[in-house]
Amino acid sequence: MNNRKLAIMRLMDSRQKFTARELAERFDVSVRTIQRDLDALQAMGFPLYTEVGVNGGYRVLPNRILPPLQLTQQEALGLFMMLEYLQQVPDFPYGSMREHLAEQYFSTLPSDVQDLIMRMREHITFVQHPGEHAEPLTTEILGAAVEKREIQFEYHARSGRKKVRVFPYGIYYEQGHWYMPARHKDRVLLYRVDRMRRLVVMDSTDESIPSLKAWLDAKEDRESVEAVLHFTEFGARIAASDVLFKSVQGHEWRGLVPPEEFSFTARKLLSYGPEVKVISPPELMQQVRELLERSLSQYIDE
Numbered sequence: 001m002n003n004r005k006l007a008i009m010r011l012m013d014s015r016q017k018f019t020a021r022e023l024a025e026r027f028d029v030s031v032r033t034i035q036r037d038l039d040a041l042q043a044m045g046f047p048l049y050t051e052v053g054v055n056g057g058y059r060v061l062p063n064r065i066l067p068p069l070q071l072t073q074q075e076a077l078g079l080f081m082m083l084e085y086l087q088q089v090p091d092f093p094y095g096s097m098r099e100h101l102a103e104q105y106f107s108t109l110p111s112d113v114q115d116l117i118m119r120m121r122e123h124i125t126f127v128q129h130p131g132e133h134a135e136p137l138t139t140e141i142l143g144a145a146v147e148k149r150e151i152q153f154e155y156h157a158r159s160g161r162k163k164v165r166v167f168p169y170g171i172y173y174e175q176g177h178w179y180m181p182a183r184h185k186d187r188v189l190l191y192r193v194d195r196m197r198r199l200v201v202m203d204s205t206d207e208s209i210p211s212l213k214a215w216l217d218a219k220e221d222r223e224s225v226e227a228v229l230h231f232t233e234f235g236a237r238i239a240a241s242d243v244l245f246k247s248v249q250g251h252e253w254r255g256l257v258p259p260e261e262f263s264f265t266a267r268k269l270l271s272y273g274p275e276v277k278v279i280s281p282p283e284l285m286q287q288v289r290e291l292l293e294r295s296l297s298q299y300i301d302e
Contacts, residue, residue, distance in 0.1 A: 004029070005037050009046060017057030073113055080106065080117055085126045091136040091178060091193065093171075137199050138171055138178055145170045148209045150202040151182075156195040164191075165202070170212025174243060181215060188215070224256035227265070228279040235275025244268060262287050270295075 004027055011026075012018065024034045038058060042048050047061040071079065083102040086092055106114060137153075144151050145168045152165045166182035171193065173179075178193035183206075210218070231239055231251045239245035244265075245253050257265055266287035269276055278285040 005041060008034075008037060009041065012048070012058070012060045017051060017055075017059045019057045022057075076109060076113055077117065077120065080109075081120075081124065084121070088126050089173060091138045093138045093142045137193055137196055140199055140201060141168050141171055141180055141193065144168055144201045145209075145212065148205050148207055150204045150206070151199055152202055153199040154197045155191060156197070166191075167206050167209045169210060169215045172212065181212065183209060222258040222260070224258045225281050225283075227253075227255055227257045227281060227284055229253040229269070230277045230279055231272075232275045235272055238272065238275065257284070259283065266291055 007027070008023065011023075020031050020034045020038070023038075024031045027034070038048060048058055049061065050056065050058055080102065083105065087102070106117065109117070141151065148167065150165060150167050152163065155162055155164045164184065166184045166189070168180050168182045169188075171178050171180050180191045180193055180196075181188055182191060229245070229248075229252070231245075231248060231253065233251065236248050236251050239248040239253065245255075247253065247255065262284050266284060269278065269288055270291050278288055
C-alpha cells in the first residue's frame with residue numbers, strides 16, 4: 001500500500017464527507033487517480049461508502065477498521081506491555097475487546113518479536129488489587145459524560161439503596177476502584193461505580209456540565225479549613241504516591257479541606273495507622289480519634 005492510500009485512510013472520517021475532487025486537490029493528483037485509490041481501498045475491505053447527489057461524497061462507516069500502526073520494535077514491545085497492564089484494570093471503558101486486541105496485535109508481529117515478548121513476560125508483572133465490580137458501567141458513564149447527558153441509577157450507599165439522577169463529569173480509577181464525580185442539583189458528589197446498578201442514560205442534556213479534566217483543574221470554591229498533618233518518614237514515603245497527600249514537604253502536609261470532607265479525610269488517614277498525626281484542625285483530629293475508638297472497641301472484651 002502506498003503512502004497516499006495510508007494518508008487517505010487516516011483522513012477519512014465518519015463525521016465528514018469528501019468528494020473525489022477535494023481529495024485530488026489535497027494530494028495534488030488527478031481525480032481518476034483518487035478514484036483508483038478509493039476503489040483499491042474498498043477492495044481491501046476499508047468500509048467506504050458513497051453518498052450520491054449534489055451534496056454527496058465519500059464517507060466511512062463509524063465502526064471502520066483503522067489502519068495498522070507502523071511501529072519500531074521498541075514501540076511494539078511497549079504497546080504490548082501497555083495492553084497487558086490494562087487487562088489488570090477491571091471495567092475499563094470499551095474493555096471487552098482488550099484480550100482480543102492483544103491477541104490480534106500479537107499475531108501480526110514478526111516471529112522474533114513474538115519470541116522476545118514471550119520471554120519478557122517471564123520477567124515482568126503488574127501487581128494490582130482491583131475491586132470486584134458487579135457490572136461494567138464505565139463505558140455507558142463515559143459516553144453520557146461526553147454527550148453531557150443525565151443518567152439515572154440505583155446506588156448502594158452506606159445508608160441503604162437509593163435512586164439517583166445526576167449529570168456525570170467523567171470517571172477516574174484510583175486504588176482498585178472507578179469513581180464518578182457528578183452534579184446532583186447544585187452540588188458535586190462522588191460515587192463509586194461498583195456500587196451503581198441499573199443505569200439508564202436519559203434524554204436530558206446540560207451544556208454547562210464541565211469535563212472531568214476541567215473540574216479537577218478548577219480551584220476548590222467551597223469554604224475550607226487548613227489542615228496540618230505530620231507524617232513519619234515511612235508515612236511521608238507512602239503519602240508521596242497518594243493523590244490526596246502527595247504535596248507533603250519533608251514530614252509535613254498542609255492543605256485546605258472542606259468541613260464536609262472531614263469524614264472522608266479521617267477514614268483516609270486511618271489507613272496510615274501510626275504513620276501520621278493530625279496537628280489541626282481539632283474537628284478532623286476528633287473524627288480520627290472516634291474512628292480509632294470504634295475500631296478498638298471491637299477488640300475489647302465485654
